[in-house]
Each structure stands twice: as C-alpha cells, then as structure tokens.
C-alpha cells in the first residue's frame with residue numbers, strides 16, 4: 114500500500130500530463146474519443162471537399178462559381194440539420210483575369226509559364242515589350258534606379274516565408290513603377306515547386322502609375338538571374354487583359370448548432386469559400402471551410418449539443434478584399450460582446466499541428482488543457498499567433514480570443530497555383546482536422562465558465 118502510494122506520488126510530480134489534466138477535463142475525454150473515432154471511421158469530410166471542389170472549381174470573387182458554391186453550402190448545411198442557416202449579403206470586388214501570356218523574346222523565343230497577379234491592371238491591347246532587369250530585393254532595385262526606366266523589372270527574391278517574401282508581390286510593382294518600370298514580374302511567392310506560377314493579390318500605391326504585374330515560377334526567375342549575371346540581354350513581351358468590373362453581390366454563409374443553456378453566447382469557426390482561379394482552391398480554402406463546418410456536422414451526428422451556440426461562417430472574398438471578414442464584423446457589431454471565441458482554418462488541412470492562440474494567458478491554459486485531448490492525432494500543440502484574415506476584423510473589434518487551426522505542411526508549395534487541388538490531401542488528414550476542430554470547439558462551447566473569464 115505504502116509503496117503504491119509512493120509510486121502514485123512520484124507519477125504526480127514527474128508526469129507533466131498530470132499538471133495539464135484538471136478534473137473539469139475528465140467528462141470531455143470520452144466525448145473527444147467519440148468525435149475522433151467517428152471522424153476517422155469514414156471519409157465523409159474528404160468526400161464533401163471533393164464534391165465542393167469538383168463541382169464548383171475555382172471560386173473567384175464576383176464569379177458564378179462562387180455564388181453557386183455558396184448556394185450549395187446553404188442547402189447542404191440544411192441537410193446536415195444545422196439551424197439558422199442563411200446568407201448574409203456582402204458586395205465584393207470583381208477582378209477579371211482575361212487572356213494573358215508572357216513570351217521570352219531574347220536571347221531566344223519561348224512561351225513562359227505565368228500568372229497575372231490578382232487585382233493587377235492589364236497591358237495595352239497587343240501587349241508590351243521591353244528589356245528585363247533582374248533584382249534580388251528592394252535595395253538592389255534602388256541601387257539600379259537609373260537603369261529601370263522603360264524596363265520590365267523582375268523581382269527574384271528567394272522564398273524565406275510567406276509573411277516576409279510576400280512584400281515583393283504586394284509592393285514590388287509600385288516600387289518598380291515609381292522608378293519608371295513599365296511592368297513588373299515577381300518570382301512566385303513559395304518554395305520551389307514543379308515550375309508552378311503562384312498568383313495572389315498585388316496592391317498599388319497612389320504615388321506611382323499602375324503597371325501590369327505577373328508571377329513566374331522560381332525556376333524561370335533563377336534562369337533569368339543567371340543570364341543577367343552572364344551579361345546577356347533579356348527581352349520579354351507581356352500581354353494581360355486583366356481589369357475590374359463593377360462590384361458584385363456575394364454572401365457569407367452562416368449555419369448553427371444552437372446551445373442548450375446559453376444559446377446567445379457564440380463560438381465561431383470558419384474559413385473562406387472564395388479562392389484564386391488557377392486550381393480548385395482545395396487547400397485555400399475549401400479545406401478550411403469543410404473541416405470547420407464538419408465540426409458541427411460531427412457534433413450533430415453524435416447528438417452532442419454544447420452549452421453555447423456553435424456557428425460556422427463560410428466567408429466570401431478573403432483573397433482580394435477581405436469584404437467577407439469586414440462584412441461579418443459590421444453585420445454583427447451588436448452581438449460581438451456575446452462572441453466567446455473565433456477560430457479560422459486557412460493554412461491547409463495536412464497533418465494536424467495544433468492551434469495558434471491569441472487571448473488572455475489564463476484562457477490559453479484552458480485551451481492547452483483541451484488540446485491535450487488531441488495528442489493521439491498530433492493536434493495538441495498550442496502556439497502563438499491565433500487569428501486569420503476573415504475573423505480578424507471581428508476579433509479585433511470585439512477583443513475576442515482567437516484560434517487558428519494549424520496543418521500547414523507543404524501548403525505554400527501549392528498555394529495560389531494550378532496545383533491547389535484535393536489530390537494533395539488524404540481522407541485521413543481531412544478526418545483528423547475535422548475531429549481536432551470538433552473537439553476544441555465543442556469543449557470551448559460547453560465549458561462550465563466562459564472562455565476568457567478564468568482567474
């Protein structure tokens with residue numbers, strides 16, 4: 114007896130799990146196991162993602178594809194038995210790519226893989242032709258300022274990470290235009306892929322002319338760097354019909370599982386249903402929409418009704434305008450005080466890696482305890498940086514704790530490319546991510562106290 118007690122005492126001090134396992138968590142263990150087991154027992158999550166991406170394809174803001182996907186989501190949520198399913202109107206920008214091409218003229222002629230950058234202006238009809246100057250960064254651009262006038266500037270910045278290297282796509286074209294460039298080309302923002310160009314929004318400043326802007330694969334950028342280093346003149350012809358049309362009507366999609374005791378308190382999960390146009394937007398962000406939505410489907414299927422309401426929001430127009438996120442904030446301003454937590458999935462649905470969290474430290478401790486229920490599927494780490502482009506506006510306005518679902522793996526290899534299709538994602542990954550979000554969301558919505566009010 115004494116020896117057993119001693120052993121138990123030793124376990125208590127040497128096992129960190131014990132410190133992370135408060136007794137309030139115990140009733141949630143069997144529930145977490147059920148949610149995980151049920152999700153893993155079939156491929157329903159992956160099949161829903163396949164149906165969405167196969168049927169509607171790419172879902173650019175202002176396109177019929179996106180609006181058809183929105184209507185399908187409303188009908189399908191109703192079939193799932195969710196309540197208060199409806200569309201919330203948002204006006205979105207309508208950028209149209211049109212035909213586009215990039216041709217190498219010298220030292221030899223060759224058609225190049227390319228994608229115009231989102232929100233870019235087009236070229237004059239018939240295109241434009243000019244010599245190319247390759248720079249690795251903005252410092253080099255400034256040093257060679259005298260050579261830029263009348264040229265096409267190619268930014269050949271090697272990928273460090275998305276947040277760092279992205280600046281060449283967003284700010285590069287205007288920086289080049291200020292020095293007299295007539296077009297800008299960026300090395301695609303992402304690690305080396307299989308010679309895939311990556312699109313994504315650019316952003317012009319008011320102090321420079323708007324010039325056409327496109328992306329080429331990393332392999333091509335490297336080649337032109339080598340040619341320039343050897344003193345070879347590079348010449349290209351760029352043709353783009355890109356333009357904006359009048360803003361279009363779109364919608365955020367909302368569905369709920371009403372809370373059994375505190376229905377006015379709301380836990381929000383979601384992703385964005387719009388996507389760029391080259392692939393089918395499976396990882397960015399149909400996957401995020403489906404795994405957050407499936408968290409509600411799983412709870413409903415297992416007869417789990419948490420204390421508070423769980424709401425899924427499929428946002429429109431994240432990619433080039435964030436109108437869905439700002440629209441949600443504006444439409445729900447009066448209700449933000451009742452939002453307990455916001456979670457976004459918009460970073461891939463590969464193997465689960467846990468969650469990012471932003472909020473009070475005591476709430477982080479609660480979230481970390483809940484995450485310990487997800488160790489078997491690898492979703493237990495709690496890191497910093499919770500948030501997302503869609504939930505950010507409401508989260509900031511309402512000072513609401515925010516979580517980001519993390520399952521990134523090779524997300525940035527295929528991000529905004531023709532290769533962003535469901536083939537990169539396995540049914541097991543889809544199931545595990547849906548389960549991770551279901552468990553985290555259910556427990557937060559069901560806690561005996563409101564998340565963020567811990568002492």
Ligand SMILES: [Zn+2]
Nearest residue numbers: 397398431459
């Ligand atoms: Zn996204």
